[in-house]
Amino acid sequence: MAEPILAVSGLCTEVVSDEKIARIVRDVSFDLYPGEILGVVGESGCGKSMMGFALLNLLDPPARVASGSVSFAGKDITRLPAEALRTIRGNRIAMIFQDPMVSLNPVLTIGEQMMEAVLAHQKVSRSVAKARTIEALEMVGIPKPAERLKAYPHEFSGGMRQRVVIATAFLNKPDIIIADEPTTALDVTIQAQILAEVQKMAAQNGTAVIWISHDMSLLSGLADRVMVMYAGQIVESGSTASIIEQPNHPYTRALMGAIPVPGREKLEILRGFPPNLLGEFTGCAFAPRCPLARDHCDLERPEARGPELTHARCHYPLQEGAHS
Amino acid sequence: MSTTLLELCDVSRVFTRNDGAFDSLARRLGVGRPLENLVAVDNVSMVVNRGETVGIVGESGCGKSTLGRVAVQLLAPSSGKVLFEGKDIATLPVEEARRARFKLQMVFQNPYTSLNPRRRVGETVIEAAVSHGLVAKADARDAAIKAMGRVGLKPDFIDRFPHALSGGQRQRVGIARALAVDPACVVFDEAVAALDVSIQAQILELLVELRQNASFASVFISHDLNVVRYIADRVVILYLGRVVETASTATLFEKPHHPYSQALMAEAPELKAQKRIFTPIVGELPSPLSPPSGCQFHPRCPHAMPRCKTEQPALRQLGDGHFSACHLDMGQADEKHAK
Numbered sequence: 001m002a003e004p005i006l007a008v009s010g011l012c013t014e015v016v017s018d019e020k021i022a023r024i025v026r027d028v029s030f031d032l033y034p035g036e037i038l039g040v041v042g043e044s045g046c047g048k049s050m051m052g053f054a055l056l057n058l059l060d061p062p063a064r065v066a067s068g069s070v071s072f073a074g075k076d077i078t079r080l081p082a083e084a085l086r087t088i089r090g091n092r093i094a095m096i097f098q099d100p101m102v103s104l105n106p107v108l109t110i111g112e113q114m115m116e117a118v119l120a121h122q123k124v125s126r127s128v129a130k131a132r133t134i135e136a137l138e139m140v141g142i143p144k145p146a147e148r149l150k151a152y153p154h155e156f157s158g159g160m161r162q163r164v165v166i167a168t169a170f171l172n173k174p175d176i177i178i179a180d181e182p183t184t185a186l187d188v189t190i191q192a193q194i195l196a197e198v199q200k201m202a203a204q205n206g207t208a209v210i211w212i213s214h215d216m217s218l219l220s221g222l223a224d225r226v227m228v229m230y231a232g233q234i235v236e237s238g239s240t241a242s243i244i245e246q247p248n249h250p251y252t253r254a255l256m257g258a259i260p261v262p263g264r265e266k267l268e269i270l271r272g273f274p275p276n277l278l279g280e281f282t283g284c285a286f287a288p289r290c291p292l293a294r295d296h297c298d299l300e301r302p303e304a305r306g307p308e309l310t311h312a313r314c315h316y317p318l319q320e321g322a323h324s
Numbered sequence: 325m326s327t328t329l330l331e332l333c334d335v336s337r338v339f340t341r342n343d344g345a346f347d348s349l350a351r352r353l354g355v356g357r358p359l360e361n362l363v364a365v366d367n368v369s370m371v372v373n374r375g376e377t378v379g380i381v382g383e384s385g386c387g388k389s390t391l392g393r394v395a396v397q398l399l400a401p402s403s404g405k406v407l408f409e410g411k412d413i414a415t416l417p418v419e420e421a422r423r424a425r426f427k428l429q430m431v432f433q434n435p436y437t438s439l440n441p442r443r444r445v446g447e448t449v450i451e452a453a454v455s456h457g458l459v460a461k462a463d464a465r466d467a468a469i470k471a472m473g474r475v476g477l478k479p480d481f482i483d484r485f486p487h488a489l490s491g492g493q494r495q496r497v498g499i500a501r502a503l504a505v506d507p508a509c510v511v512f513d514e515a516v517a518a519l520d521v522s523i524q525a526q527i528l529e530l531l532v533e534l535r536q537n538a539s540f541a542s543v544f545i546s547h548d549l550n551v552v553r554y555i556a557d558r559v560v561i562l563y564l565g566r567v568v569e570t571a572s573t574a575t576l577f578e579k580p581h582h583p584y585s586q587a588l589m590a591e592a593p594e595l596k597a598q599k600r601i602f603t604p605i606v607g608e609l610p611s612p613l614s615p616p617s618g619c620q621f622h623p624r625c626p627h628a629m630p631r632c633k634t635e636q637p638a639l640r641q642l643g644d645g646h647f648s649a650c651h652l653d654m655g656q657a658d659e660k661h662a663k
């Protein structure tokens with residue numbers, strides 16, 4: 001098997017406030033391979049975005065990476081000096097944030113900032129940079145891109161701004177794209193266009209993609225592999241097909257049972273909310289909402305078990321239960 | 325009692341683009357640009373029957389919210405009529421019109437801006453019912469608790485302000501407020517968009533349940549086809565303010581006729597254990613300020629023919645309650661779709 005392009009091990013983040021410590025990302029480990037599209041799914045507040053930020057060492061105080069490593073090209077991103085980090089970000093690893101204005105400079109035209117992104121990392125002429133910019137805008141479905149280069153971000157709708165950010169991420173053909181729910185606010189028509197381009201990037205350029213979303217339907221069509229996140233932990237991961245057909249973790253099954261699919265008569269109701277992330281869990285973090293919880297679940301924390309990529313953090317995984 | 329509750333007859337709604345003080349001054353001096361008109365809803369006719377849920381689907385800006393607002397009388401149509409129980413509300417005496425409007429409720433698209441931040445949940449929920457004399461002032465608190473209970477909000481939320489609620493809880497406050505006045509028809513405008521699937525499922529199941537018990541009709545606006553398929557009895561597909569296809573949910577999802585409906589369905593994410601190749605519609609939703617001639621979908625349509633550029637297709641009946649506005653024959657479209 002090829003070498004992973006990104007290897008994450010034991011990643012933990014903390015937010016310290018008023019002497020309280022919130023542990024948001026808890027012991028996350030995974031490998032990402034070239035050309036692979038990895039989906040991350042979970043409810044709001046499960047720590048998906050913070051994990052994305054942590055992978056690029058982009059956390060601002062009081063949030064910080066508390067332990068663990070993120071190794072990219074033989075270096076640990078969490079320990080790199082600022083200068084080296086900047087070179088990697090935007091060139092070899094691109095991040096697309098939930099909010100497009102985080103990435104756009106309001107006082108520069110779309111053309112200026114996108115061309116700048118090319119010129120900062122590649123030795124090409126301005127006209128080449130301009131041609132690439134136009135090409136990237138075309139890929140995300142901005143009509144008449146050459147005429148839009150002089151527009152400022154505020155002249156674009158929210159959906160168009162998000163597409164500019166996505167186009168910018170495509171510009172330098174990065175090794176890795178980390179995308180945090182970038183299409184949630186877009187129409188299905190535009191979303192399909194962007195997903196098609198992402199698939200092409202992965203297949204043709206070997207770009208590895210981490211796609212964060214709360215929409216399992218979307219990920220089912222896009223991702224090769226899916227990680228399910230709950231209360232800051234990866235509770236299950238595996239090939240998209242196995243996650244959908246044979247989920248092991250009750251949370252995974254509950255998430256999918258809540259989705260309206262053709263032919264489904266009744267939606268499964270998952271009551272309650274993810275827990276707050278202060279302190280340690282004595283047992284399983286999902287226990288208060290889990291339909292299968294038994295006494296033991298409150299007493300012992302389920303650890304990751306089984307072959308690395310298909311573990312479920314559960315004392316009574318569904319597929320095992322089916323056989324016993 | 326007729327089965328028709330609400331009927332929109334050839335309703336249009338035109339907005340005049342607000343182009344700023346300078347332009348309007350210039351225009352008054354006779355040197356400015358002419359006012360630009362935006363036709364947000366263009367000659368739409370539709371019926372909502374008692375107890376029924378009608379889904380409205382289409383891309384951003386196609387006029388879904390505007391149509392919903394016109395339907396519940398929050399916006400006057402520029403032309404056309406809205407009939408409630410057979411009567412044109414615009415021509416009713418003031419008091420009767422007020423009562424009719426009150427029977428039509430809307431749950432707004434954005435739960436963060438549609439609630440008054442300085443008003444407590446209980447007050448928000450029951451205020452309209454009290455001011456219309458449905459609930460005595462003295463009973464307001466109990467009635468609020470009851471209304472909140474119907475949407476699964478615990479009594480201790482009654483004195484909270486909206487900022488102390490999650491998105492899903494706010495959405496329920498909006499639903500509780502609409503239902504508290506015992507409406508005949510409720511327009512749900514993207515009521516579950518932007519919510520977690522867990523909360524979305526709670527609200528969808530709640531609506532299914534409430535509908536069975538309360539028998540109000542609803543108009544369910546959503547860009548999520550899977551959600552519409554789950555909740556709606558009939559679906560109306562809008563494109564740039566016009567109805568391009570309407571049919572029962574089963575017919576529309578099994579045999580979409582209009583190329584736009586087919587494309588929308590092909591693109592909707594679906595929970596399947598298989599990767600797929602996304603095949604987007606080419607091109608962008610055109611600006612409603614300068615809509616294409618003829619069939620407005622022609623610049624993006626894979627089946628476009630010469631006449632599509634010049635001739636606007638009328639809605640044609642294809643079957644029981646199934647209408648589509650496309651020049652293609654039914655056979656033709658099916659054949660191409662199958663390829």
Ligand SMILES: Nc1ncnc2c1ncn2[C@@H]1O[C@H](COP(=O)(O)OP(=O)(O)OP(=O)(O)O)[C@@H](O)[C@H]1O
Pocket residue numbers: 015022024042043044045046047048049050051062063098214
């Ligand atoms: N800078 C911060 N300081 C303190 N708490 C934070 C910070 N950023 C995030 N959190 C908290 O960490 C938790 C996880 O947040 P995160 O944004 O990662 O969730 P998410 O899974 O991306 O959710 P969503 O789907 O809503 O985007 C939340 O409870 C959030 O309130």
Ligand SMILES: Nc1ncnc2c1ncn2[C@@H]1O[C@H](COP(=O)(O)OP(=O)(O)OP(=O)(O)O)[C@@H](O)[C@H]1O
Pocket residue numbers: 339340341342362363364382383384385386387388389390391433547612
């Ligand atoms: N008050 C208004 N003044 C001027 N134009 C308006 C007004 N309200 C809506 N429009 C325009 O009318 C068109 C239809 O808007 P509408 O909000 O009904 O669309 P929508 O289908 O609900 O979109 P979305 O899915 O984004 O909510 C848009 O082009 C919009 O810009």
Ligand code: SF4
Pocket residue numbers: 249250251284285286287288290291292293294297302313314315316317
């Ligand atoms: S460990 Fe127990 S509570 Fe946790 S998911 Fe498994 S069965 Fe449910």
Ligand code: SF4
Pocket residue numbers: 582583584619620621622623625626627628629632637649650651652
């Ligand atoms: S009328 Fe013509 S352009 Fe319009 S949808 Fe039908 S085939 Fe396509």
Ligand SMILES: [Mg+2]
Pocket residue numbers: 048049050098180
């Ligand atoms: Mg997030």
Ligand SMILES: [Mg+2]
Pocket residue numbers: 388389390433513
């Ligand atoms: Mg709307």
